[in-house]
Amino acid sequence: MYKIAVMPGDGTGPEVVSEGLKVLEKVSKIYGFKYETVSFDCGGERYLKTGKTITDEEIERLKTFDAIYLGAIGHPDVKPGILEQGILLKTRFALDQYINLRPVRLYNDSFCPLKDKKESDIDFVVVRENSEGLYKGMGEFQAKNTKDEVALQISYNTRKGVERCIRYAFEYARKRNKKKTLTLCGKTNVLTYAWDLWQRTFNEVAREYSDIKTDYAHVDATTMWFVKNPEWFDVIVTDNMFGDIITDLGAMIQGGMGIAAGGNINPQGVSMFEPIGGSAPKYTGKNVINPLAAICALSMLLDVLGEEKAAASVENAVIKIVKTKLKSLAAGKMGYSTTEVGDLVAANLVEKEHVFE
Numbered sequence: 079m080y081k082i083a084v085m086p087g088d089g090t091g092p093e094v095v096s097e098g099l100k101v102l103e104k105v106s107k108i109y110g111f112k113y114e115t116v117s118f119d120c121g122g123e124r125y126l127k128t129g130k131t132i133t134d135e136e137i138e139r140l141k142t143f144d145a146i147y148l149g150a151i152g153h154p155d156v157k158p159g160i161l162e163q164g165i166l167l168k169t170r171f172a173l174d175q176y177i178n179l180r181p182v183r184l185y186n187d188s189f190c191p192l193k194d195k196k197e198s199d200i201d202f203v204v205v206r207e208n209s210e211g212l213y214k215g216m217g218e219f220q221a222k223n224t225k226d227e228v229a230l231q232i233s234y235n236t237r238k239g240v241e242r243c244i245r246y247a248f249e250y251a252r253k254r255n256k257k258k259t260l261t262l263c264g265k266t267n268v269l270t271y272a273w274d275l276w277q278r279t280f281n282e283v284a285r286e287y288s289d290i291k292t293d294y295a296h297v298d299a300t301t302m303w304f305v306k307n308p309e310w311f312d313v314i315v316t317d318n319m320f321g322d323i324i325t326d327l328g329a330m331i332q333g334g335m336g337i338a339a340g341g342n343i344n345p346q347g348v349s350m351f352e353p354i355g356g357s358a359p360k361y362t363g364k365n366v367i368n369p370l371a372a373i374c375a376l377s378m379l380l381d382v383l384g385e386e387k388a389a390a391s392v393e394n395a396v397i398k399i400v401k402t403k404l405k406s407l408a409a410g411k412m413g414y415s416t417t418e419v420g421d422l423v424a425a426n427l428v429e430k431e432h433v434f435e
């Protein structure tokens with residue numbers, strides 16, 4: 079019996095999460111596993127009523143679950159930063175979800191904004207460090223509000239933090255078993271402390287993975303190659319800030335925020351899965367938002383629970399409807415409503431042989 083914490087959150091979060099849960103119910107019957115869900119009401123609405131983001135008690139309770147399924151955090155009436163830091167980042171840090179895993183895969187080449195790219199050209203995974211770097215929040219103001227003001231924002235990189243992320247990425251490249259190539263994405267030519275540590279650690283760990291080819295790309299060049307030669311990439315490992323930036327570009331080349339999912343992973347603890355597109359307030363309650371990113375996040379969640387066949391079945395159903403049914407991946411243009419897209423995925427889950435053995 080899996081215990082899944084569900085945090086629908088703000089905006090279109092609840093709508094997309096409910097389609098994911100629809101798919102979960104169906105796939106659990108096909109693959110014969112049991113689960114229970116417990117809902118957490120963290121988000122902008124509750125914050126506006128109570129001033130609470132996510133409480134320490136809630137964090138403690140989350141630690142007792144097998145996984146967390148998140149919709150979206152962000153509310154137009156709440157000052158930017160409060161919910162992001164108070165809920166999303168607090169949970170990532172408190173549960174030590176030190177990996178942010180973001181697959182970039184094109185399911186239908188007609189939804190790719192790049193010219194002449196096929197589905198097989200866009201199929202890579204970004205392993206983003208998720209607990210350190212600029213996100214650590216270290217820094218200070220000096221001479222605040224004077225004409226001599228200085229603002230420091232420090233990128234905090236520990237050998238242990240960098241190494242565990244790089245190790246995860248090597249293991250992932252091995253398990254993924256595709257091009258077996260790991261690219262370190264950094265900025266060694268300018269950020270000579272942080273990226274020296276990353277590069278040295280990368281080179282050392284690489285010696286233990288002689289089956290994995292290694293490569294290095296500066297972050298600026300990486301964005302260029304995402305557009306020009308995305309087919310070069312297999313697995314990319316990078317720090318928190320660069321990972322944040324390049325995965326939005328990754329989402330665009332795979333067809334947009336409607337399909338992009340990610341996992342905040344603690345390999346030894348509780349992981350949290352989310353569509354990466356945000357709360358999309360203007361589409362809220364209209365039954366037009368694309369739930370596929372949330373459904374892909376569910377597939378990642380199942381994979382981490384160890385339900386690999388169920389995870390693959392969900393992803394395959396998504397691929398099938400993206401290839402054969404949807405007119406677009408954008409909100410309001412899919413040719414189907416949010417709930418209809420969820421129904422289509424549920425209806426296309428394939429029962430595999432040997433499932434009940």
Ligand code: IPM
Pocket residue numbers: 162163166167322354
């Ligand atoms: C993301 C988001 C978050 C981040 C924000 C909302 C704090 O952009 O998950 O990529 O910067 O990590």
Ligand code: MN
Pocket residue numbers: 322323326
């Ligand atoms: Mn982001």
